[in-house]
Amino acid sequence: MEGGIVSRNNVRTFGKGTQPMLFAHGFGCDQNMWRFITPSFEEDYKIVLFDYVGAGKSDVSQYNPDRYAQLQGYAQDVLDVCQALHLSNVIFVGHSVSSMIGLLAAIESPSIFAHLIMIGPSPCYINDDSYGGGFSKQDIEQLLQTMEQNYIGWANFLAPGIMGKDNDPALGQELSESFCSTDPVIARQFAQATFLSDNRRDLANSPVPSLILQCSDDMIAPLGVGEYLSRHLPDSTFALLTATGHCPHMSAPDETIENIKRYLNANT
Amino acid sequence: MDQKIILCIDDDADDRTLLIDIIANNEKSIKVAEAENGSIGLQYLNKAKDNDLLPCLIILDINMPVMDGRKTLELIRRDPKLQDIPVVVYTSSQSPNDHKFFKSHGVEFITKPLTLSSWKKAVDEMLYLC
Amino acid sequence: MPIPEGDWIEAAPCLVFCFDDNGVFCFVNNTFSSVVHFDQSELLGLPVHTVFPVSNKIFYNTHLLPLLTLSGEANELFIFLQTKEGEQVPILINAKRYPAEKLNVCSGIIVKQRQKFEQELIQARKATEKALHENTEVVKAKQLLKEKTEQLERSLQNVEGQNRDLSQFYKSVTHELQEPLRKIFFHVDVLRQDAENLGIHPHRSLQRLGIAAEKLKYVIGGLQEFAWLSDKAFEYSTISLNELLSMIISDISAQSDPSAYEISVGQLPSIPGDRQALERLFSLLFQNAIHSSREDVLNRIEVSAVLLQRNKYNQLIGEYGYTDYWRITVADSGKGFDPSMISEIFQLFPKVNLDTAIGAGLALCKKIVEKHAGFLEADSQIDEGTTIHIFLPLMH
Numbered sequence: 178m179e180g181g182i183v184s185r186n187n188v189r190t191f192g193k194g195t196q197p198m199l200f201a202h203g204f205g206c207d208q209n210m211w212r213f214i215t216p217s218f219e220e221d222y223k224i225v226l227f228d229y230v231g232a233g234k235s236d237v238s239q240y241n242p243d244r245y246a247q248l249q250g251y252a253q254d255v256l257d258v259c260q261a262l263h264l265s266n267v268i269f270v271g272h273s274v275s276s277m278i279g280l281l282a283a284i285e286s287p288s289i290f291a292h293l294i295m296i297g298p299s300p301c302y303i304n305d306d307s308y309g310g311g312f313s314k315q316d317i318e319q320l321l322q323t324m325e326q327n328y329i330g331w332a333n334f335l336a337p338g339i340m341g342k343d344n345d346p347a348l349g350q351e352l353s354e355s356f357c358s359t360d361p362v363i364a365r366q367f368a369q370a371t372f373l374s375d376n377r378r379d380l381a382n383s384p385v386p387s388l389i390l391q392c393s394d395d396m397i398a399p400l401g402v403g404e405y406l407s408r409h410l411p412d413s414t415f416a417l418l419t420a421t422g423h424c425p426h427m428s429a430p431d432e433t434i435e436n437i438k439r440y441l442n443a444n445t
Numbered sequence: 446m447d448q449k450i451i452l453c454i455d456d457d458a459d460d461r462t463l464l465i466d467i468i469a470n471n472e473k474s475i476k477v478a479e480a481e482n483g484s485i486g487l488q489y490l491n492k493a494k495d496n497d498l499l500p501c502l503i504i505l506d507i508n509m510p511v512m513d514g515r516k517t518l519e520l521i522r523r524d525p526k527l528q529d530i531p532v533v534v535y536t537s538s539q540s541p542n543d544h545k546f547f548k549s550h551g552v553e554f555i556t557k558p559l560t561l562s563s564w565k566k567a568v569d570e571m572l573y574l575c
Numbered sequence: 576m577p578i579p580e581g582d583w584i585e586a587a588p589c590l591v592f593c594f595d596d597n598g599v600f601c602f603v604n605n606t607f608s609s610v611v612h613f614d615q616s617e618l619l620g621l622p623v624h625t626v627f628p629v630s631n632k633i634f635y636n637t638h639l640l641p642l643l644t645l646s647g648e649a650n651e652l653f654i655f656l657q658t659k660e661g662e663q664v665p666i667l668i669n670a671k672r673y674p675a676e677k678l679n680v681c682s683g684i685i686v687k688q689r690q691k692f693e694q695e696l697i698q699a700r701k702a703t704e705k706a707l708h709e710n711t712e713v714v715k716a717k718q719l720l721k722e723k724t725e726q727l728e729r730s731l732q733n734v735e736g737q738n739r740d741l742s743q744f745y746k747s748v749t750h751e752l753q754e755p756l757r758k759i760f761f762h763v764d765v766l767r768q769d770a771e772n773l774g775i776h777p778h779r780s781l782q783r784l785g786i787a788a789e790k791l792k793y794v795i796g797g798l799q800e801f802a803w804l805s806d807k808a809f810e811y812s813t814i815s816l817n818e819l820l821s822m823i824i825s826d827i828s829a830q831s832d833p834s835a836y837e838i839s840v841g842q843l844p845s846i847p848g849d850r851q852a853l854e855r856l857f858s859l860l861f862q863n864a865i866h867s868s869r870e871d872v873l874n875r876i877e878v879s880a881v882l883l884q885r886n887k888y889n890q891l892i893g894e895y896g897y898t899d900y901w902r903i904t905v906a907d908s909g910k911g912f913d914p915s916m917i918s919e920i921f922q923l924f925p926k927v928n929l930d931t932a933i934g935a936g937l938a939l940c941k942k943i944v945e946k947h948a949g950f951l952e953a954d955s956q957i958d959e960g961t962t963i964h965i966f967l968p969l970m971h
Contacts (some may be wrong), residue, residue, distance in 0.1 A: 206641050216601065217633070250895065273637075284883055288954075292762035312629060319630035319655075325697055326653045327638075344811075346819045372633075396624070396632050421597060423636035427644045435854045459758065460781060509752060537757055540749070559760040561768060 182261035186227040186254060187234040190262065194222035196265045196291075201255060203273030203297075204364075204371045207233025210272065213430035217438075222268070231363035240363055248274065248374050252281035259289050268441070270294040272426060273397065280383055281376070287384035292444065294388045294437055298406060299398040301375040308377070310397050317372045324365050334375040377391050377435050380409040387413045388440040390433065394421040414440055449475045449551045449575060450498060452487035454517065455506035455535070458555065464504065465537075467505075467568045475575070482509040483517030494526050502575040507536040507543055518550060534566070590666065590683040594623045598640075601678065610685065612659040628657045643672045643679055653686070665690035698899045709801045724894060733891035736945055740805060743923040744937065745797065751794045751924045758787035766939065797939075801923060804942050809849035816843035816903070819850070820878060823857050824962070836865050836874040836907075843880045844901050846967055848947055856943045860905045860963060867909030867961060874960075885966060887952065899969040901951070908960040917953050940965075 182188065185345040187208070192198075198218055200211045208226040215224050229251055244250035254352045255278060255340035259267060267290050271279040276298030283290040303317065387410055400417075407415040416436045418428030451468065455461050458481070465477045478500065480486035488501075493499050503521070507514035514534060521527045533553040536543070547554045553574070555567050584591050585605045593602040600618045608615045611626045618625070624632045631654050642649040649670045655663045668683035686693075764778040803808060820840050838861070861876065868874035880903045888894040912920065919925045923938045940963075944951050948968050955961040 204637055206637075206645075209645055210641060212645075241893065241895060244886075247884070247897055249886075249897045253886075281883070283747075284881060316629040316633075319628065320633050322697075323630055323634050323653065323655065326693060378882065382883070395636075396629075397636050422640065424644070425643060427641060437748075460961075537753060538750075557757065560764040561758060562762070564761075 182257045185230060185236045185239050186258055187203070187236075188227045188258055188262070190223060190225050191194065192219045192221065192222050192224040194218075194372035196222050196266055196268065197225050197262075198222040198268045198270060199225045199227075199255070199264065201230070201260070201269065201271040201279060202232065203271070204367050210424070210427060211270075214270075214426050214437075217434045225258065225262065225264070227254070229254050229367075231290060231360055231367065237360050237363070240360075241302040242313070242366060245363075245366060245370065247370055248278050248281060248376070251278045251370075252411045255279065255282040255445065256286055259286075265289055265290045268292045268294065270296070271298070272296045273298070274374070275325070275425065277374065277376045277379075280379055280387075283385055284379060290385050292303050292386055292441070293383070294390070294440070295406075296390045296397055296426055296433065297392060298389060299402045299407075300380055300406060302372045302397075303375075307413065308401075308405070309401050311396065311402065312433070319424045320372065321368060323366060324361075324368055325417060327361075350409075375411070380406065381411065382411070383410050385412070388437070389413055389415045390425065390436055391415065391417050391424060392420050392425050393418065395423045397423045414444075416440070449473055450493075450500040451502045451504065451523075451575060452478045452480065452485060452486060452489060452500040453504045454480045454483060454509070454514075455504070456481050456509040457480055457506070460515045463564065464568065468572070469567060471568065472563075474570070483514065483520075485510030485511075486517060487512070487520060490524075490527055490555070499527070499530060500509075501530070502571060503530055504535050504571060505532055507534060507538050515546060518547070518552065521555050522550065533574060535571070577587070578921065580692070590668075590685075591681070592623075592683075593678055593680045593853075595679070596677045598622050598624065610658070610664055611656055626656050626658075628655050628663055631655050631657075639670065642864060643670055644683070647672045647674070653690075654683075668711065724888075724891065725896075728888050728894070729893050732945070735890060740801070740942075744801075747794065747798060747923045752791065755787035755794070756789040759785060759791075761789070781923050797923065800939060804852070804939060804946070807849075807852075809852060809946060811847050811849060813845050814848045814850055814853055815845045816853075819854060820857055821848060823854060827858070827861055831865060835868045835874055838876045839878070841877070841879040843878065843903065844882075846901055848967070848971070852946070853944045856940050856965075857905075859940050863936050864907035864909060866937070867907060867911070869908075869910055874907055874909045878904065879904050879906075882969070900966045901969060903965045903967065904962060905965070906960060906962040911955045911957045911960050913957060917955070920953065921951065 185255050189208070192215075200215065202208055203212050203413075207228045211226060215226070218224060219429065230363070231237055231240045231245065235283055241250070244253070251274075255269075258264075259282075263302065265288065269279040269283070269290055269292065271277075271293070273296070275291070276295030277300060279290075279293050279295070283293060299310065301308065302312050303314055304310050304312065388404055389406050389410070391400060393400070403417075416439075418425050418429065418432050420438065422428055425433045446555055453464055456462075460479075461479050465479070468475055480489050485506075486505075490499070492504075506516060514536070514571050516526060518532060518534075521530070521532065523531050531553075533555060534543075534547045535555050535557060537557045539556055544554050553570075555570070558564055558567060584728070587604065588606060590607040590610060591602075591604040592607050594600050599620060599622055601619050603615055606616070608618065609774045611618075615627070624635060627635060636652065639649055639652060639654075642652075647667075652668050652670070654666055654668060656666050657663055665686050666683040667689070668681050668685045670679055670681040672679045702860050734738055745761065762784045765780045766777055766784075817840065820843070864876045865874065880901055882899060883896045883902055885900045886894075887896045887898045916925075925937075941951050944965050944967070949966045952964040952966070954964075955963065
């Protein structure tokens with residue numbers, strides 16, 4: 178079973194340290210998104226990278242639409258990886274929706290985790306009477322439509338697990354080298370699970386300290402949301418980055434690394 | 446004359462004490478060592494190996510916590526220094542499975558009897574193996 | 576308008592635009608500007624998502640930018656642009672990143688017709704899917720399948736539970752009852768004979784007889800309660816756990832030495848349950864926790880609750896249905912036990928090397944929780960304490 182999880186989730190471990198640092202990618206990509214960050218932590222930590230089932234080079238045949246229709250199914254992937262590798266005292270680094278996925282995993286098994294580092298987190302994306310998540314339901318619906326439109330031409334030959342094998346070899350090669358390769362049907366379902374999720378009730382149950390990395394001018398996780406999190410996540414540290422956009426670990430890796438290191442030095 | 450030692454591995458304190466009393470009454474020269482489960486029994490045997498004080502007989506119960514009789518016998522038989530020590534299983538179990546298992550390992554199987562005189566007879570049989 | 580002198584980019588009927596790493600426009604061509612109805616000068620210096628509708632802004636952040644940053648290019652991406660008046664224009668773009676200059680250059684074409692066609696394709700596919708969905712026969716069959724799956728899960732749980740119960744009963748009868756009986760026979764025999772010669776005092780035999788009889792009573796009591804619990808039909812009402820536990824705790828402190836332990840109870844929910852059974856459950860758990868107190872260390876017993884989601888199918892593999900459960904945790908800082916023995920701890924009369932017998936207590940707890948459609952998990956470390964997690968579904 179252990180070997181099964183490692184190949185199912187394309188798990189890679191490296192690094193000279195003993196304390197595990199587990200990086201969880203966000204929606205829309207795979208573990209490659211961390212490649213500007215991990216070199217700065219390799220010396221001191223054991224780095225663990227993985228792809229959620231359906232993303233990157235994970236085993237797509239294991240995708241179960243009932244399981245992954247909600248974030249809990251993804252949190253189970255995180256727990257599966259931790260259990261397969263017998264990890265404990267884990268520093269969990271999650272981008273975007275993975276911040277909440279990490280929170281769910283930590284609530285489920287508090288003894289495994291030591292810290293939650295959240296990059297661009299949001300507990301709920303849709304506005305309601307008293308909360309500003311940033312989007313209306315129609316916005317999300319149009320996003321899902323955009324995603325469908327982006328894959329419509331590919332839907333046929335991109336059947337799960339067969340990316341470009343039987344078709345134009347040049348295209349196939351390009352796809353296999355594409356870093357954000359994700360089965361389009363699964364990607365849309367992940368988007369749906371992400372943007373329709375509401376984890377506000379789980380915040381108070383966080384069993385470990387956390388770091389919230391908030392970008393300036395991030396329209397997916399706007400400042401108001403970061404402040405909401407900071408008020409409702411117990412034992413949390415809030416850090417405002419000068420980096421803009423939603424992916425500071427790609428657009429501003431130095432600032433991201435510096436903030437993570439500062440937090441870890443102060444809290445471990 | 447070298448003092449003979451018998452090792453009694455049984456989680457029931459009463460039964461151990463009873464055994465000691467009966468043996469002490471019969472043969473003053475035999476010393477009885479006790480262990481309340483297989484793991485502690487093996488610890489004793491390992492120490493005995495080093496001091497060259499191996500028992501002449503092991504009386505083994507089956508149902509014990511931490512390590513039961515079957516596992517204990519397996520480990521004893523695997524150790525070249527211990528495998529020749531006679532073992533008798535002395536248990537309240539009447540299970541035919543247990544009986545078959547230990548018989549197949551060439552171990553005498555005695556069910557703990559219900560009367561004192563039967564106990565004395567059983568102890569005599571055991572001492573004979575020593 | 577004549578072709579500007581040699582400036583083919585301005586003349587081209589496709590959109591050309593360029594933005595820096597901060598997402599700010601540094602060039603747009605004529606065609607781009609005329610599509611979005613902004614002047615070229617207006618756009619320079621503005622962020623690109625000025626001309627994106629909200630959904631596009633998300634897509635830009637989650638797909639376009641990562642692709643550009645990691646692969647250096649993004650091809651055939653479909654996006655919407657939003658004109659000054661708010662109208663949406665479908666565009667197909669290719670983008671290329673120049674890392675040295677930190678610039679991203681994009682070209683795009685309007686695909687209104689194509690988009691219409693693609694929309695029709697999508698709608699057609701959706702209509703087929705919808706027809707399939709709404710096909711009453713299919714719907715009925717799906718519903719039936721779901722119900723049968725749930726039934727199967729429950730049956731499997733029942734069968735599993737019953738098998739476990741039966742084998743525990745068998746073990747208990749063949750071993751736990753026999754032991755004290757054997758002792759009784761033996762000591763009665765001793766008393767009948769002149770045992771003094773053998774150094775066995777009648778006084779001791781009488782004592783042992785008493786103990787054996789107690790053990791018999793205790794084992795039979797445990798078995799009886801276990802069987803009764805299995806048969807009892809639960810009567811559900813809404814139980815306030817805080818109120819229930821206060822009552823149990825005040826009963827306990829009247830019966831035992833309160834200096835060895837300290838119980839603290841957090842905010843607990845009100846849940847549907849059988850009051851009598853839940854009272855027994857928590858009494859047993861507290862008893863167990865208190866029994867495991869260490870001599871020189873205050874035993875801190877804490878009760879807390881967390882709402883979370885768990886897969887309700889734990890017999891069927893590959894079936895998923897996440898449901899809300901209350902996880903109620905009773906944690907003590909007592910003697911603890913070897914974590915490898917966890918599965919045995921919940922058997923009727925476990926053989927665990929503890930100073931005080933666990934007896935039927937935890938097996939009864941497990942039965943009560945499982946009859947509430949919940950489940951139990953436990954963890955322990957020797958000399959640190961034991962944690963018992965009770966999962967009870969929110970809905971009965």
